[in-house]
Amino acid sequence: MTSITNELRRQVIERAGNCCEYCLLSQDDNFFSFHIDHIISEKHGGVTESHNLSLSCPNCNTFKGSDIGSIDSQTGLLTPLFNPRLQQWVKHFHLGNGMIEPLTPEGRVTVFLLRLNQADRVFERQELMSLGRYPCPTKGYFEA
Numbered sequence: 001m002t003s004i005t006n007e008l009r010r011q012v013i014e015r016a017g018n019c020c021e022y023c024l025l026s027q028d029d030n031f032f033s034f035h036i037d038h039i040i041s042e043k044h045g046g047v048t049e050s051h052n053l054s055l056s057c058p059n060c061n062t063f064k065g066s067d068i069g070s071i072d073s074q075t076g077l078l079t080p081l082f083n084p085r086l087q088q089w090v091k092h093f094h095l096g097n098g099m100i101e102p103l104t105p106e107g108r109v110t111v112f113l114l115r116l117n118q119a120d121r122v123f124e125r126q127e128l129m130s131l132g133r134y135p136c137p138t139k140g141y142f143e144a
Helices: 006-016 058-064 105-113 121-131
Strands: 035-038 052-057 067-071 078-080 095-096 098-103
Touching: 006 035, 006 052, 035 058, 052 058, 067 105, 078 105, 095 105, 098 105
Parallel strands: none
Antiparallel strands: 035 052, 067 078, 095 098
């Protein structure tokens, strides 16, 4: 496993606006530090370079693990996970009252594998929304 330099870590965090690039939770609203995630894991040939790294909350990163895709429930096809370096969040997901609703096959497998709509996670997002703290004020996620 390749180590991530402090400078690369800083770049990833800054680019993400201190937000999980999958569920849009702010690191400021989480007790545990966020992880630097290999979008394509080293196990699958992914490199430790900026274009293959994202900021991920502990929940998203733990559920994602080294997965890079899954079988889409609607098409039955092997489908890659949402890639925050290559895709815009708003084109794959819709945020509705704390629920992250998938709009595409990539969205569906990401919601499924990362368990984005687990009851406790939806409740946390709803509570943060009521405080005006969710979704995280990210760079470009909501631009179509």
